[in-house]
Amino acid sequence: MRVLLVAPKFPISFYSLGEFLPGLKRKVTNPPLGLLTVAALLPRSWELRLVDENVRPLAQDDYDFADTVWIGAMLPQRESALALVRAAKARGKHVIGGGPFASSVAHEMIEAGCDVLVRGEAENQVDALVEAVTARRTGVLLEAATRPDMTTSLPPRYDLINLDDYLTMSLQTTRGCPHNCEFCDVVNLNGRVPRSKTCDQVIQELDALFELGWRGHVMVCDDNIIGDKKYARELLGRMVRWSKDHGEPFQFTAQASIDLAQHKDIIDLLTEANIGEVFIGIESPDEDVLRKANKGNNVRNPLAESLRLIMQNGLLVQGSFIIGLDGERRGAGQRIIDFAQRTGLPHLMLNLLTALPGTMLWRRYQKDGRVLPFENAQDMLFGVRMNLVPDRPVQEVIAEYIDAIATLYSPPQYFKRAFDHIMLMRPTRAALGRPQTLPSAGKGQPAAGGGLKWREVRVGLAFFGAHGFKSRHRMQFWSQFLTIRRKNPSRLMSYILLCIKCDAFSRFAKMAQARALELGVPLLRRPET
Template sequence: MKTLLLWPKMPNSFWSYQETLDLTDLKSTNPPLGLITVAAMLPKNWEVRLFDRNVRPETSADWEWCDLVIISAMIVQKADFRSLIEKGVNLGKKVAVGGPFPTSIPEFAQVAGAHYLILDEGECTLPLFLDALSRGESTGIFRSAEKPDVTQTPIPRFDLLDLDAYLAMTVQFSRGCPFQCEFCDIINLYGRKPRTKTPAQMLTELEVLYRMGWHRYVFLVDDNFIGNKRNARVFLQALIPWMEARNYPFILITEASLNLAEDDELIDLMVKAGMTIVFMGIETPDTDSLLGINKVQNTRQSLVESCHKITSKGLQIMAGFIMGFDNERAGAGERIRSFVEAANIPQAQFSLLQALQNTALWQRLEREGRLTEGLGTFHQGAIMNFIPTRPVEEITAEYIDAFWQLYEPIAYMKRTFRCFMMMNGWRGKNHRPITRHEIGMFGQICWRQGLLRNTRFQFWRQLIVIALLKPQLLYDYFTTLGVGEHFLTYRHEVRAQLGNQLADLKATKAQELLVESPIRSLV
């Protein structure tokens, strides 16, 4: 079977880092881990071609060559996802789809014309699809309530990737999260009982990347790395000597819940293992809102103190924040902005709340009749897809203002400086070669921030202090400034997109009032 694996285009968003990629002459932040894992589970005698369309598009010859097209997608990729399904069908190819988006909203792929829907987790449903294919079945939907044993998951096909195109490689240690945040779909997709790979399994995957010559960022994409703390400890204890023996070839990033601050030993193990950045869903500093969305784990301790503790031990926090929760008080945008400044968090992933299909939030809003038509686009430039408890215009205006101020160049630079000056954590010595991508980025940062902008005096003053007092953090500091270039640009796009949507919303409401006025006069 000649199989074409496709990963659709990503729109510009918080996670795309497009401006930073342009500075480094890279094409994409992360590869499609799910798709290269599926590739490893296909029959060995199948011929496979993989195209990440964010790196390089497939050609007409590739479409002509293949018998079967397999497409994976997240909801943010829905536009290109649909066009690829339709193209495959129009060309007479069999089209199979899978991944988080079709699993959550299978009807979207069905309407687009996909022949096979390989839903839920592929370890369970891909064999069902292959059996159906061997029997000559022309269509099918393959689902399984069973959660697979990830210790049996094969090593992803990293060899199918153009390693030189990515900012970071991705691996996965665990699936599932023990918490029940109302707006989150992770527990719907992967369950509440975290399942983990073995330490030996993880070290084998990392060894493959190491032997392939990868020596930059590795993102452990677990939705909550510490969902199973015991197993996370065991893995870290095995990872530390592996990293030490190879002079720390990777810079590790992961995601974890804020209750990490309650476990000093676990933080220290993460730092000693080479982790430098941890993404955390803080969501809001408003306790009432946190309780309302069932995020009680963020209410047990002071949020600012928890952030300071984690940062001081050597982990840079990248945090998620959301506006638009029910019964949110006016001024939420400014409270979030003030919190980010107080907590010294350089990168704040800041969004308006979107109701994801089949989450507890979606089901509640559906019962209350508050969902608006359409799925939305689910990125920072998207207006809310439900009716909030305060005017959507007010929420959106606050959000635009807070997002703009958070990524004002001097504010971002000062916040980054305070973050790194607070860090007292250990850093392993490494002998990673500096690549042309990094040299290009460092040069552009010095040019833009140190010469072109009014940040020049602040830039050189901070750089000298970091170089003198925190030399072990200089690489990470420079990289964080480089990442900031994306947000400084992206905030313009967010303001324009939301401004246009607000204008359309006001025009629609005005039109509705004009229609209603004659009716009221008649009454």
């Protein structure tokens, strides 16, 4: 059996660093971890080919190779996924669909022509899936009655991709989150009770990436790395030992809830395990809005103080915010700007509220007749279209969103937040004299990804040329650069990398502004030229 696994094209978003920083020569940020995980579960006698359309488009040769075409997609990939199903069926292929999009909106994939659709996680549906594919069954909807034990999951088939196409690798240690935020689909997809791989399984996956030659950044794609704190402590301890034994070849990013601030021992384990950055859902600076969204976890302790504790103890923070939540008052965009500037959050992702299928929000809005069709994912990611009727006038919400991203990613404001963040952080473990070894490629293998290569140097030189010499903001940049070099030198590289990302985010903000103008959205201020 020859299986063609296809990751559909993603629209442009805040995560499109590969597209926005072409000097890195990386085509996309993250690999399709879901497809790589499913691939590992299939019979070893099957011949597999994976095509990530974010890396290259499908060719006729790919279709000629395939006995069956498997498409795994997330909701933003909706249009691309449906087009792929139709294209494969037009060529007479047996088509299988899965992933969060298929799990949430199964009927759309089925109507497009999917022969077999898998809802939910794959580990406990493999036998039925293999039988359906082997027999070329049609009209099959597979859905397990229970969620799988993650100890049955196998290491993802990283060997199916070209590692150098990606800025970062991905791995997953747990699924599920104990919190139940109204707008989030994690509970719908993965449940509220965190399930975990064994520590040995995770180490095996780190070994696999290491043996393939990867060196550099790895994203831990758990819904919440501290969802099970006892497991987190055990796993992080193992990761610390593995990392030191292998010369610290990886730098990790993870997702966590804000209550991380109350567990300094876990923060210390994170930084010792080389997890240097955490993504945290902040969502709103307004406590009443957070309570209404069932985000009570964010109001148990003062948000700004919690973020300060996390930063002070050595972690960079990526913050996520949402505009359009119920109960929100006019000026929410400006309040988010003020909060980010006050707390020193340079790297943040701002979203328009979206009714994700299956969430508590979606069910409530459905009941009230406030859900609109999920169409044009690109416009939704640009923040110029919503799939719901918000509390406030939709044009007001969109105008505040566009104004907020344009302001937050203007270099003066962004550089100031980056400076404040870095100055708040303690020195690195190495600068504090804590045990740390130098990275190594290991076992004589060439390192894929990671390392300070010519492409990274080229991007850095381009940045210094643009912001250190040509930009009208160069005095601000150099003043901050020299201050950090003098007062917190071990964090200087982190400051530079944060500033380089500003270019990517600024480009996204300008594209969103341009699209808003095309659609006639009344903006709060005209774009800078």
